[in-house]
Amino acid sequence: MLLVPLVFLVALFAFTISAVSGGGAGLVLMPLLGLFLRPEQVPAALSIGTAVSSIGRVSTFFKAIRWQVVCRFVPLALPAAWLGVWMLSLMPPVYLDLLLGLFLLSNLPLLLRRRDHTATLRPLSPALLPAMGAAAGFISGFNGAVGLLFNTAYHRLGLKKEEIVATRAANDVLLHITKVGLYCSYGLVTQQVALVGGLVALAAVGSLFSVRPLLNRLHDSVFHRIGHASACAAGVAMVLLAGNQVVRQDHVQLGYTADTTRTETLVTWRSHRFSIELEHADLELKHSHPHESHLRPEIAIAVLHISAKKGIYTTHRLARG
Known part of the structure; x- marks a missing residue:
C-alpha cells in the first residue's frame, strides 16, 4: 500500500x-x-x-x-x-x-x-x-x-x-x-x-x-x-x-464559433450558458438558463445589446426547451 x-x-x-x-x-x-x-x-x-x-x-x-x-x-x-x-x-x-x-x-x-x-x-x-x-x-x-x-x-x-x-x-x-x-x-x-x-x-x-x-x-x-x-x-x-x-x-465547458458575419464565445456552468456574440458592429452579451414552468420546459434568455445604431438596451424572452 x-x-x-x-x-x-x-x-x-x-x-x-x-x-x-x-x-x-x-x-x-x-x-x-x-x-x-x-x-x-x-x-x-x-x-x-x-x-x-x-x-x-x-x-x-x-x-x-x-x-x-x-x-x-x-x-x-x-x-x-x-x-x-x-x-x-x-x-x-x-x-x-x-x-x-x-x-x-x-x-x-x-x-x-x-x-x-x-x-x-x-x-x-x-x-x-x-x-x-x-x-x-x-x-x-x-x-x-x-x-x-x-x-x-x-x-x-x-x-x-x-x-x-x-x-x-x-x-x-x-x-x-x-x-x-x-x-x-x-x-x-x-x-x-x-x-x-x-x-x-x-x-x-x-x-x-x-x-x-x-x-x-x-x-x-x-x-x-x-x-x-x-x-x-x-x-x-x-x-x-x-x-x-x-x-x-459543475460541468464547465468553453466554446467558440465563427463565420464570415459573426463570432461567438460561450461558457456553460451548471445549467447556465453565458455567451458573447459579435455580429457586424453589434455586440450581444447573453445569459440563458432553464425556467420553471407548469406548462412546458422553457429557457429564460436575457441579452444585453450594445449597438452602434440603437445604443445600449436589454431584451428578455422565454424559449421552448
Whole structure:
C-alpha cells in the first residue's frame, strides 16, 4: 500500500520546507490529500497534523514568540474557525481553494523582484491583528490551512524568521486543536481521516529535528524569497486541483464559433450558458438558463445589446426547451 510512505514522505518534505518559508505545509499537502480523501475531509486530516506541528514549534522556539501579536490574533480566530467548519459541513471549499490559489500566485512579482523587497513593505498596524485573526480562522476552518496567505503581514509586523515561525505556531495551536474538536463534532473525522492525519502529524514531528539548524543558516532575505516561492508553488497546485474539480462537478465547458458575419464565445456552468456574440458592429452579451414552468420546459434568455445604431438596451424572452 503506497498511501502510508507517500503521505509520510511528502508531509515530511512539506513541513521541513514550511519551517524555512514561514508556513504553508498544509497548502502544499492539500492537493495530495485530495487524492485519498473527500474534499470535506481534507481540512480535518490537515488540522490533526498541523496541530502537532504547531505544538512542536512552540516548544522549540518558545523564547521567540511575540505574545502581543498572539493576544490580538487568537480571540477572534477561534469563533471564526467555528464558522468556517460549519460552512465546510454544508459545502466543499472548492471555490475558496481556487481563489486562494490565485491569491498565492500574486507572490510571483515579489519572487521575481531582484532587490530585497522588505525595504518597500509598509509596517502593519497592530490594530488590524484581530481582523487578520478572524480571516485566518474562517479560512483555516473552511479549507484546513492558512499557511502562506498571511506571510507578508507577518513580515510587515517587523518579525524576524524565528519570530515568524514561533508566533505563527503559537497563533495556530489553539486554533487547530479547536478545529479538530469541531470536525469531530460534525462527523468529519473518520478512521481514514485519523490515519492520514496521524501520518501527517508523525511527519511534522520528524521535521522538527531540522528546523533550528536550517533557520540558523538562512539570511532573512533568503527566508522571505523561499516563502514567496513556496506560495507560488502552492498556488499553482491549488488552482490546478480546484479548477479541475470545478470543471468536473459543475460541468464547465468553453466554446467558440465563427463565420464570415459573426463570432461567438460561450461558457456553460451548471445549467447556465453565458455567451458573447459579435455580429457586424453589434455586440450581444447573453445569459440563458432553464425556467420553471407548469406548462412546458422553457429557457429564460436575457441579452444585453450594445449597438452602434440603437445604443445600449436589454431584451428578455422565454424559449421552448
